[in-house]
Amino acid sequence: MNKPLLATDLQPDDDGPLYVAQKRIYPQSVSGxxxxxxxxxxxxxxxxxxxxxxxxxxxxxxxxxxxxxxxxxxxxxxxxxxxxxxxxxxxxxxxxxxxxxxxxxxxxxxxxxxxxxxxxxxxxxxxxxxxxxxxxxxxxxxxxxxxxxxxxxxxxxxxxxxxxxxxxxxxxxxxxxxxxxxxxxxxxxxxxxxxxxxxxxxxxxxxxxxxxxxxxxxxxxxxxxxxxxxxxxxLTDEWALNVTYKYDRGETRTSLKKAAQARALGETVGDCVDCNQCVAVCPTGIDIRDGSQLDCIQCGLCIDACDAVMKKVGRETRLIGYDNDINIHRRMEGKPEIFKPVRSRTLVYGALIACVGGIMLYAMLTRSLLDVNVLHDRNPLAVRLSDGSIRNGYTLRFLNKRGFDRVVAVDVDGPPNAIIHVIGTDSITQDRPMIILGRDASTELRVLVTSTTDAELPKSMPITFRVTDIGLGEVAANKDVFVTP
Incomplete structure (x- = not known):
């Protein structure tokens, strides 16, 4: 009968700490x-x-x-x-x-x-x-x-x-x-x-x-x-290139002297001379030969350190390099290396970058530097005047994003026989009000729209305010509703 697992069995041994103490790292300089x-x-x-x-x-x-x-x-x-x-x-x-x-x-x-x-x-x-x-x-x-x-x-x-x-x-x-x-x-x-x-x-x-x-x-x-x-x-996959210790070449590790003795006896040894230079230069203090690790920022300094040692001992460089486990296993099986920078994952990312970038570029190139926002009065929504005409009030905010003043004309489409009256501005004319907009600024004005038609109007109908730059011909428009009391 199996012995039941007790809580005390899960406690750490008394002869060692539960966590390893943080040690200060002294990275060595390297060139390459x-x-x-x-x-x-x-x-x-x-x-x-x-x-x-x-x-x-x-x-x-x-x-x-x-x-x-x-x-x-x-x-x-x-x-x-x-x-x-x-x-x-x-x-x-x-x-x-x-x-x-x-x-x-x-x-x-x-x-x-x-x-x-x-x-x-x-x-x-x-x-x-x-x-x-x-x-x-x-x-x-x-x-x-x-x-x-x-x-x-x-x-x-x-x-x-x-x-x-x-x-x-x-x-x-x-x-x-x-x-x-x-x-x-x-x-x-x-x-x-x-x-x-x-x-x-x-x-x-x-x-x-x-x-x-x-x-x-x-x-x-x-x-x-x-x-x-x-x-x-x-997010990574098996084809991503990471800073990798090529253990198919490096193992079994041994010193340069012992490697020469082993080869003289016909034994197979790896290229790694266990010099620990890859550890000495690492800014996070890890040993890249232990495999992929969370601490590795893949700065490539261990590659430079290992290459310098390989050159000194007369062996091929890039014992540590950008590689993946797929190629390591292929080399161990005697197969050629395969690199796939273009694959479904990278194609999707590239397409998304091109799509988002294209949308932003199109929006940037076609954006209007003149804009108008419309806010209908809330109380009252509409007023019937003594002559039977109907008036609605709006607050218009004009945006001039150019670096110079410009004159714009305000037109309205929707209510029949509409007359526009701009309050609080020295507009050039009331038949088609023309307003001077300051450069790189927003201008807020109150506008009254009066429909003088004798025909019966619906309870609500669309109205469009159109702003036209007299000099440049640039047009901006916005919609709201015209209400009957």
């Missing part, structure tokens, strides 16, 4: 193809982030000349020649959809390419690591200094390192707020302490978060805080 790619992308990303607020773009007299600007007081978003209004928030929705699908496509092709090369956490952590190595030395020096404890020289190095870290973090926070106001003006106001308090608050928040996340938490952000590793694991 993927490290150079990361340097280039880091320089590009940081250059765009820090310098873009200072790029100018001429939009005409009176308009902001900052190329990229989120103008919250005036409810505008400027991106070079594009100007978006709050009513066009669907463009931002489209951009978010495009970003998500592009991330899915990147994962289907090359695994966590975003995490390893383009993620802000990776970029700033790499920058902080570069500062740390410049001041404290490489892996062995940093480990030795950490074990020796604090000294005058060590204290000076720490002060210098953290000062540079804080300077980078401060400029990161400062660059972010420059996207919300004219950059040169805001810098002058910040220096003279005349900037809004909200600017100082956000600079402080972003300085603190950058300093903590890139300087201290580092790989823990990727492992514990970021949801993408869990999501991408559910």
């Amino acid at each position: 193809t993927f490290r150079r790619i990361k340097w280039y992308l880091m320089a590009f990303c940081l250059g765009v982030y820090y310098l873009l607020p200072f790029v100018r773009w001429n939009r005409g007299l009176g308009a902001p000349d900052q190329a990229v600007l989120i103008d919250l007081p005036n409810s505008r978003f400027y991106f070079f020649f594009i100007e978006l209004w709050p009513q066009e928030v669907y463009y931002f929705t489209g951009l978010l959809i495009l970003a998500a699908i592009t991330l899915f496509l990147m994962n289907a092709l090359g695994g966590r390419v975003w995490c390893g090369y383009l993620c802000p956490q990776t970029v700033w952590t790499d920058l902080f690591y570069a500062v740390e190595r410049m001041i404290e030395g490489d892996r062995r020096e940093r480990m030795k200094k950490a074990a020796e404890g604090l000294s005058m020289q060590r204290g000076a190095e720490l002060v210098l390192k953290h000062s540079i870290w804080l300077l980078i973090a401060w400029w990161t926070g400062g660059a972010w707020v420059l996207y919300f106001s004219d950059a040169p003006t805001l810098i002058k106001d910040l220096v003279t302490f005349q900037a809004p308090m909200i600017a100082y608050i956000w600079i402080g928040i972003l300085t603190a978060t950058t300093y903590l996340l890139a300087g201290f938490m580092r790989e823990q952000v990727c492992v514990y805080m970021c949801p993408w590793p869990r999501i991408q694991a559910a």
